[in-house]
Amino acid sequence: MYHYTDFDEAFVRSRVAQFRAQVERRIDGALTEDEFKPLRLMNGLYLQLHAYMLRVAIPYGTVSSAQMRQLAWIAETYDKGYGHFTTRQNIQFNWPALRDVPDILEALADVQMHAIQTSGNCIRNVTADHFAGAAADELADPRPVAELLRQWSTDHPEFQFLPRKFKIAVTGAAADRAVIRSHDIGLQIVEQDGEQGFKVIVGGGLGRTPMIGKVIREFLPRADLLPYCEAIVHTYNRLGRRDNKYKARVKITVHEHGIEAIRADVEKAFRRIRPEFSGVDQEMLAGIEAQFATPSLRSGATTAYDTAYQGDPVFRAWADTNLTAHKDADHAIVTISLKAHGATPGDATADQMRLMADLAEAHSHGELRISHEQNVILPHVHKADLPTLHAALSGAGLGTANVGLASDIIACPGMDYCALATARSIPVAQEIATRIDELKIEHEVGALKIKISGCINACGHHHVGHIGILGLDRAGVENYQITLGGDHTETAAIGTRMGPGFAADDVVPAIERLILAYLDLRDSADETFLETFRRLGDAPFKAALYPETRARHAA
Amino acid sequence: MSRAFTPKVVTANALIEGDVVYLTATGEWTRRHDQARLFTEQQAAEAALSAASLQVADVVGVYLADATEGATGPQPDHFRERFRATGPSNYAHGKQVDL
Known part of the structure; x- marks a missing residue:
């Protein structure tokens, strides 16, 4: 670290x-x-x-x-x-x-933490794949680069008064767990002719005008990262609109000027800026990289894990959903669910935080991660420790086996806390998760991302949820619009709005109808909700959402 | 044609705690919506809003919110104002337990 x-x-x-x-x-x-x-x-x-x-x-x-x-x-x-x-x-x-x-x-x-640049029209906290440095499928740990970007962007004199906020995400794996296509700049570490560099994506964003980011550079040499990012933000700072807050993000700049024109401007700025970077940044990066070296992982038998997996169905269910392959076969990445059925997504009590800190110290080299999906990750756990870890988590309301399933819902704070919200999102998430638990169907349903935002700014990422829910104020009443088919990964897509919104009391039954319809529609248990939607399109899901319309057509 | 004036309270957040507050008939700030003064005339409401907006050492973000006279005093009209008057729905925190 x-x-x-x-x-x-x-x-x-x-x-x-x-x-x-x-x-x-x-x-x-x-x-x-x-x-x-x-x-x-x-x-x-x-x-x-x-x-x-x-x-x-x-x-x-x-x-x-x-x-x-x-x-x-x-x-x-x-x-x-x-x-x-x-x-x-x-x-x-x-x-x-x-x-x-x-x-x-x-x-x-x-404890070397701060709240600087977590708000305002500046470059915000740089985010990364939450499995960074541990994932089996990773080309390189994206965090050294993210830290370099953090240092470069903190108090950067040119970028303190941008047209609007600016968000950067980095991943070191082809499987996108950092939503890089929904960021102002998305970076993916890639390899070309044996050399590591970056695929650079620009102009992604959610909010009132959702856009999938566009590739501005297929391959950027590693040493060019800071001058190239500086050229992008410089171009945005110059061209970005300041006349209209809703058109001020770089996604609109890219959309209005076109990616080719933006690319030409950025490349021109890059040629000018590049000589200013003497290589000091790369020396600093080397120093940062040393601090992110993989901890010395222990070896040893994983028998305790195998025994528990065979003998304990509760442990097995948790292992099946909450573990991810680690680059060392004897280790696992553990996702601790902050989504106990009926709880507030992403909330942890002080006692839970302390327990997770202790468990990280005992089993994960003192390191934890926070995911954009509002869970906590222990990145380096030897498999032999997993039964003990699971027991400790379960005793504290942290053992829910639902990661990646229907009740693992992203929700923004919504109108329970946020001054910008137009409706609540937390109670909707709580009620959906509670209902799914009553039905006992989420393991059968499998991979399903439900994402809820309490206003058009889309902090809850509803546009890229397989099922997205957007809470609005319709004539003084909370109303929830449903979008389907969104995808936050490397196959990113913006969901399609299905039709009129639902009142607060009707939204949970509507989601239930969607899930049950999917179970009927899928061609096998292996076909996910998203795959079924992509194969069949809107019609059967609209019919499930609006049965009264279907009845009227049939009459 | 301008819309007919609907009754309103003057509301804001307290500077130090951030608590939602309302202007009373005696010109003080209360945490309780039902103790707020309900303005039924536009001119008086706007004058109170202007005056309250100058109290920068006590409150932040002063505005007028629709309300209706109830049995125990003014009640909020819009659901946002209802949440501001009670607290969040996921925990028993805020006014619903503090008042």
């Missing part, structure tokens, strides 16, 4: 001191809210529906046991005993008081 240099430490501490003084000036009246708001946003502090919300960066989703324990302590000391892990691999605290926030930031700095 990356450890702060003296420079990082001094920078973060000075930002805490600055913000402490700014909060004091706001409280004593020297700063108005209009003056203070951009300052607090630069430090991740929002004013939401019921309280302030502090968004803390978890760069590329990697967090140590010590950091996780500190997050637990903050949750207990300054919040209501829990934290919310988000779809951008961050953690949010929903109830801090303004005067406590500088102390919270100080406590974060004590």
Whole structure:
């Protein structure tokens, strides 16, 4: 894992001191809210529906046991005993008081964490594949590059007042677990003629105008990464629209100018910028890479795992859904579900955080990951430890065997917390998961991504859910639109809206009808929901969603 | 033609805690929606909004929200205001337990 240099430490501490003084000036009246708001946003502090919300960066989703324990302590000391892990691999605290926030930031700095650039029109927290450095299918660990990007983008003088926020995601595997095609810049580490470099994708995004990113460079040599990204953001900063907030993201810039014109501009800027990079960045990258070396994995028999797998059906169900192949065959990547049926997706109590920190220390080299799917990952667990680990998790409400299944739902905070939301999303997720559990069908249904957003900004990624749900305000009533066929992976697709929305009471039965229809429609148990939808198209699913329409046509 | 004025309360968030607050008849801020002053005339509502907006040391984000007189005092009209007046639906946190 990356450890702060003296420079990082001094920078973060000075930002805490600055913000402490700014909060004091706001409280004593020297700063108005209009003056203070951009300052607090630069430090991740929002004013939401019921309280302030502090968004803390978890760069590329990697967090140590010590950091996780500190997050637990903050949750207990300054919040209501829990934290919310988000779809951008961050953690949010929903109830801090303004005067406590500088102390919270100080406590974060004590464990090399911060909330810088988690808001505002700047380059946000860089996200990455949550299985980075552990996955069997990976070409290279994307995190050193993500850390390099974090350092380059933090306080970058040219990019503090972009037309709009800017998000970068990196993956080192062909299987896209980082949603790179829905980011402003998506990077995939690829190999060409034995040399590693990047496929560069630009202009993806969700929100009110969802777009799949377009390839701007099929192969970018490794050493060109920072100057090329600088050329992209520079071009966007120059061409991006500032006249209309809803047309300000780079996806619109790319859409309006066309990828060819943008590519030409970026390449021109790149030729100018490239000589400014003397190679210092590559020396720094080499230093960063050393810190992300795979921990020394132990060897040993995996008999305990085999025995439990054969003899314990509860363990077997969990192993089948929550484990992913590790690059070392004796190890596994464990996904801890924060989606117990009926619970709030992505929430963990302070006790749960501490337990996960302890388990990571005992079984995963002190390392944890946060996924954009709002779960927690232990990346390096020897298989012999899995039965013990599973037992410990199960005792704390963390043993749910549902990763990748229908109840593993992504949901934004929605109108229960968010000031921008137009409807709630958490209760919809809770009710769907509870109903699915009652029906006991999710293992039979198999892979299914349900994603819920409480407004058009799409923090819940509904556009790329196999089933997407968008909560809206229709004449003063919560109303939920359903989209089908979205895909967040390397075969990315934006879902198609099926028809009129559903009232809050009708949305769970509608989802149930969709799932049951799929079970009838699939040609075998191996055909996933998404595959069935792609084979058959909208019609049979629309018929399941709107049976009254079908009855009317038949009459 | 301008729309007919519907009764409103003046609401905001408290500067320090972020709590949702409402302006009372005596010009103070309360956490309870049913203790808010219900403005039935546009001119008075807008004057109160302007005055409240100047209280930058106490509150943030002042605006007018639709409300209706109920048995115990003004009640919120829109579901967003109902959530602001009670708290989140996934936990017993906020006003639903604090008041």
